[in-house]
Amino acid sequence: MNSLLRRFLMVEWSGILAAIILGSALLAWLSPAFLTEFNIYVMLRSFCVALLVGFAQMVTLAVGQMNISVGALGGLVAVLAGGMMEKLGVPMILAIPAAIAIGALCGLLNGVLTERTGINGFIITLATASAFTGINLGITQSIPFYNMPPGLVAFGSDRFFAFPYLMIAPIIATILLGLFLSRTVPGRHLLAVGGNPHAAELSGISRGRITILAHTLSGTLAACAAILAVAQLGSAQPTIGSDWLLLSFAAPIIGGAALTGGHVSVLGTTLAVILIALIENGMVLAKVDPYWVQFVLGALILAAVWLNRWRAVKTGTD
Amino acid sequence: MQLSIEGVSKAFPGVQALDKVSFELRPGEIQALMGENGAGKSTLIKIITGLYRPDDGRVMIDGQEMSFQSPRDAIAAGIGAVHQERNLIPRFSVGENILLERLPTRNGLLDKDAIHNEARRYLDLLDRGIDTHTEVRSLSVAQMQIVEIAKALSLETKCLLMDEPTASITEHETEALFTLLKRLRDEGASIVFVSHKLEEVFAIADRVTVLRDGKNAALGEPMSTMTRQNLISLMVGREEHIVNKPQRSVDTGVVLEARGLQTSFGHRDISFSLKRGEILGLYGLVGAGRSELARAIVGAAPITGGEVLVNGKTADIRNVHQALNQFRIGYISEDRKNEGLILTHTIRENIAVTIWRRLAGALGLIRPSAELDAVMPYVERLEIRTPSVEQKVGNLSGGNQQKVSVAKWLAANVEILIIDEPTVGIDIKTKAYLHELIHEIAAGGTSVLLISSDMPEMVALADRILVMHDMRLVGEVANDRRYETVSNAIMNRIHAVEEERSTATAG
Numbered sequence: 087m088n089s090l091l092r093r094f095l096m097v098e099w100s101g102i103l104a105a106i107i108l109g110s111a112l113l114a115w116l117s118p119a120f121l122t123e124f125n126i127y128v129m130l131r132s133f134c135v136a137l138l139v140g141f142a143q144m145v146t147l148a149v150g151q152m153n154i155s156v157g158a159l160g161g162l163v164a165v166l167a168g169g170m171m172e173k174l175g176v177p178m179i180l181a182i183p184a185a186i187a188i189g190a191l192c193g194l195l196n197g198v199l200t201e202r203t204g205i206n207g208f209i210i211t212l213a214t215a216s217a218f219t220g221i222n223l224g225i226t227q228s229i230p231f232y233n234m235p236p237g238l239v240a241f242g243s244d245r246f247f248a249f250p251y252l253m254i255a256p257i258i259a260t261i262l263l264g265l266f267l268s269r270t271v272p273g274r275h276l277l278a279v280g281g282n283p284h285a286a287e288l289s290g291i292s293r294g295r296i297t298i299l300a301h302t303l304s305g306t307l308a309a310c311a312a313i314l315a316v317a318q319l320g321s322a323q324p325t326i327g328s329d330w331l332l333l334s335f336a337a338p339i340i341g342g343a344a345l346t347g348g349h350v351s352v353l354g355t356t357l358a359v360i361l362i363a364l365i366e367n368g369m370v371l372a373k374v375d376p377y378w379v380q381f382v383l384g385a386l387i388l389a390a391v392w393l394n395r396w397r398a399v400k401t402g403t404d
Numbered sequence: 405m406q407l408s409i410e411g412v413s414k415a416f417p418g419v420q421a422l423d424k425v426s427f428e429l430r431p432g433e434i435q436a437l438m439g440e441n442g443a444g445k446s447t448l449i450k451i452i453t454g455l456y457r458p459d460d461g462r463v464m465i466d467g468q469e470m471s472f473q474s475p476r477d478a479i480a481a482g483i484g485a486v487h488q489e490r491n492l493i494p495r496f497s498v499g500e501n502i503l504l505e506r507l508p509t510r511n512g513l514l515d516k517d518a519i520h521n522e523a524r525r526y527l528d529l530l531d532r533g534i535d536t537h538t539e540v541r542s543l544s545v546a547q548m549q550i551v552e553i554a555k556a557l558s559l560e561t562k563c564l565l566m567d568e569p570t571a572s573i574t575e576h577e578t579e580a581l582f583t584l585l586k587r588l589r590d591e592g593a594s595i596v597f598v599s600h601k602l603e604e605v606f607a608i609a610d611r612v613t614v615l616r617d618g619k620n621a622a623l624g625e626p627m628s629t630m631t632r633q634n635l636i637s638l639m640v641g642r643e644e645h646i647v648n649k650p651q652r653s654v655d656t657g658v659v660l661e662a663r664g665l666q667t668s669f670g671h672r673d674i675s676f677s678l679k680r681g682e683i684l685g686l687y688g689l690v691g692a693g694r695s696e697l698a699r700a701i702v703g704a705a706p707i708t709g710g711e712v713l714v715n716g717k718t719a720d721i722r723n724v725h726q727a728l729n730q731f732r733i734g735y736i737s738e739d740r741k742n743e744g745l746i747l748t749h750t751i752r753e754n755i756a757v758t759i760w761r762r763l764a765g766a767l768g769l770i771r772p773s774a775e776l777d778a779v780m781p782y783v784e785r786l787e788i789r790t791p792s793v794e795q796k797v798g799n800l801s802g803g804n805q806q807k808v809s810v811a812k813w814l815a816a817n818v819e820i821l822i823i824d825e826p827t828v829g830i831d832i833k834t835k836a837y838l839h840e841l842i843h844e845i846a847a848g849g850t851s852v853l854l855i856s857s858d859m860p861e862m863v864a865l866a867d868r869i870l871v872m873h874d875m876r877l878v879g880e881v882a883n884d885r886r887y888e889t890v891s892n893a894i895m896n897r898i899h900a901v902e903e904e905r906s907t908a909t910a911g
Contacts, residue, residue: 269769271760278757281746288704288735288743289757289812290728348748 138311140337150347155215160327168231168322193305197298242317281348412461436609454478484561494541499523666709685866747798758816803834
C-alpha cells in the first residue's frame with residue numbers, strides 16, 4: 087500500500103488528479119446541479135479556451151522564457167478576426183486562418199526581438215503586450231464586433247449531449263503538442279534549450295532559432311484560443327484576453343512545469359485546467375461572489391507549487 | 405602568529421582533495437604554497453579561512469586548536485585572505501567594498517567621507533590610480549585584484565593568505581605588492597603566497613610547501629636550498645600508475661588544421677595540425693586560453709583572423725550546429741554541469757540530443773524504440789551505472805555524468821573530438837576507464853584534441869603535446885611516455901617564456 091502510494095506520488099500530476107476526483111465527489115454530493123448534462127457542458131466549454139491559453143504560456147516556459155503578451159495578443163487576434171468578418175466581409179474560412187497567422191507573426195515578433203536584442207523576453211513581451219492592446223483599442227475604439235458568421239457561433243455553442251463541439255480544437259491541440267514535445271526534433275530541442283541553454287548550444291542546437299520557434303508557437307496557440315473565445319462569446323470583444331495572464335501561468339505551473347525551463351507537462355497542464363474549471367464551476371454553484379474566484383485561483387497556485395515541492399522532496403525526485 | 409595545520413583531510417564527492425596535509429607558518433615569514441592545478445592548494449586555503457571544514461586533522465593558532473564555522477571566525481582569529489575567485493560586489497564603490505564588513509557610520513548613517521578616507525589609506529599602499537568612489541564593476545580585472553588585496557590588507561591581520569594574487573595584475577603592481585609584503589613580514593606578519601610563477605616564488609618566499617595530488621610533497625623547505633628544477637619535479641612528481649601504452653607515431657592525413665588563428669579572446673598565431681586517429685595534447689596552465697581556443701574552433705566563439713581547415717578545405721564554422729552536422733567536430737566541455745549536460749533531463753535525452761535529427765523518421769517523428777536502440781550501446785559500452793536510462797542525469801555521480809557527456813559525442817559519431825579536461829573531479833577508477841576509452845576512440849580513427857592540465861594524463865594519452873601559454877602556442881613536445889622528461893620539457897617551455905617576457909620588459 088505504501089509503495090503504491092509512493093508510486094502514485096512519483097507521478098507529478100498525481101496531486102491534481104486527486105484534487106479533481108475529491109473535488110468532483112464533493113460537488114456531486116453538495117449540489118444536485120453539478121452532474122447534470124448542461125452543467126458538464128458549461129464546464130467543458132469554459133475549459134476549451136483556458137487550455138489553449140495555458141498551452142500558449144507552457145511552450146514559452148518550456149524554452150525558459152515567458153510570454154506576458156498572451157492575453158494582449160489574443161485580444162488583438164480576436165478583434166482582427168471579427169473585423170475581417172464583419173467589416174470586410176472576408177469569409178470565415180479565410181479570416182480564421184489569416185487571424186491565426188497574424189497571431190503567429192506577433193509571436194514571431196516577440197521571439198525575434200528577444201533574440202536579436204538580447205533583452206529578457208519578459209520585458210519584450212511586457213512591451214509588446216501594451217502595443218498589441220493599443221492596436222486592439224485603436225481599431226475597435228472599445229466597441230465589439232457583434233455580427234459573427236452563424237457557423238462560427240454555432241460551433242461555439244452547439245453540443246452533442248454534454249460534449250461541446252468547441253472542444254474538438256483543444257483535443258487536437260493537446261495531441262499535436264504532446265507529439266511535438268515528446269517525439270519531434272524541434273520539440274526536443276525546445277526542451278533541451280530550456281533545460282540548459284549552454285549545453286544545448288554546445289550540442290549543436292541553435293538556441294536563437296529554437297527561442298523564436300517557442301514564441302511563434304506561443305503566439306499561434308494564443309491566437310487559436312482567441313478564435314475559440316470569439317466562437318464561444320458569439321462576438322469579437324476587445325476585452326478578450328484581458329484576464330488570461332494569471333491563468334496562463336497557473337495552468338502549466340500547477341501542472342508541474344519548471345519555471346526555469348526544460349520541463350513541462352501537457353497532461354499536467356490539461357489536468358490543471360480541468361481543476362481550475364471545476365473550482366470556478368463549484369464557486370458558481372455555491373453562489374460565491376465571482377470576484378473571489380481570483381483569490382481562490384491565487385491560493386490554488388501557491389498550494390499546488392508547495393504540494394509539488396513537498397512531493398519532490400518526499401519521493402527524492404527533486 | 406604561529407599557524408599549524410596537522411594532518412588535515414578533505415574529501416569531495418569522488419575526490420580526495422586533501423589527504424593528511426600538514427603546513428606550518430611562522431611569524432615574520434613569507435611561505436610559498438605550490439602545486440599543480442588540482443593539487444589541493446585552494447582547498448587548503450579555504451580550510452584555513454573557514455570556508456570549508458576539514459573532515460579530519462587540526463588547525464592550530466599559537467598552539468590552540470581552532471574550529472572555524474565561517475570566514476567571520478577566521479577573520480576574528482586574525483586571518484585575512486585574498487581568494488582566487490573575486491569576492492567583490494560589482495555595484496558598490498571601491499571604498500565600500502574594501503571596508504564592507506565594518507563600514508563606518510555616523511548617527512546610524514554610513515559615513516561616506518570616513519569610508520573613502522579609510523579605504524584610500526590601504527589602496528595607496530598599492531596603487532594611487534584607483535578612485536575609491538568608482539563602482540567596482542567598471543574597473544579592469546587588474547584593478548579589481550588590487551581592490552581585493554587592499555580589502556585583505558585593511559583587516560590588518562597578523563596572517564595573510566594570498567591565492568594567486570598576481571595572476572592578473574601588471575608587473576609594476578606586482579613589484580609594489582612584493583615590497584609591501586616584505587615590509588609586513590619584517591613587521592612580524594605571517595604570509596602565505598600561492599603562485600604558479602616560479603620567478604615570483606623565488607623572489608619573495610622564505611620557505612616553500614608543495615602539494616601534489618592532495619598530499620605533502622614538501623613541507624616548509626627553505627627556498628635557499630631549492631632550485632627551479634627540483635621545485636618543478638616536486639610539483640609534478642613521479643607518476644606511478646602510468647598507462648603503459650607504447651609510443652605511437654601517427655602518420656596519416658591531416659584532418660584539422662589551424663593557420664595563424666586569432667580570436668577575440670586574444671589568441672595570436674595559433675597554427676597546428678591534427679592527423680586522423682591522432683591524440684594531440686594541448687597543455688597549459690589555467691588561463692592559458694585552451695578552452696577558449698576549442699570554443700572558437702567549434703564556432704561557439706568568433707575567430708577574428710587566420711583560418712581553420714577541415715580535411716584540407718577551408719572551413720568557416722559559425723556555430724556548433726554547423727561544426728557537428730557539416731564538419732563532424734564535437735566538443736566535450738570541461739564544465740559538465742553548466743555546459744555539458746542537462747541535469748534535469750534523463751540519460752536517454754542527454755545522450756540522444758546530438759542525434760535526434762538522424763533518428764527522426766516519417767512525419768519528423770522520433771520512434772522511442774529507435775532512440776533507445778541508439779542510446780543503449782553507449783550506456784553499456786561506457787558502463788554507465790544506473791537502474792534505468794530514464795534516470796535524471798543530475799542524480800548520477802560525477803564519474804557517471806562525465807561518461808554521459810562523452811557518450812553523447814560518441815553517439816554523434818564525429819570525426820574530430822575536442823575533449824576538455826575529461827577527468828577533473830573524477831575518481832581514479834573512472835579516470836583510468838576514460839583514458840582507455842580515449843585511446844580506443846583514437847584507435848578507431850577519430851582524431852582527438854585533448855585539453856588537460858593533468859600532466860600524468862597528458863603523458864599517458866597524447867601522441868604529441870602542444871604547449872599553450874598566455875593565448876599563444878609556445879612549443880610542441882614529442883611524447884615518448886617518459887614522464888619526467890616530457891613534463892620537465894613542458895614546464896621548462898612555459899617558464900622559459902615567462903622569463904623571456906620579464907627580461908624583455910625589464911630591458
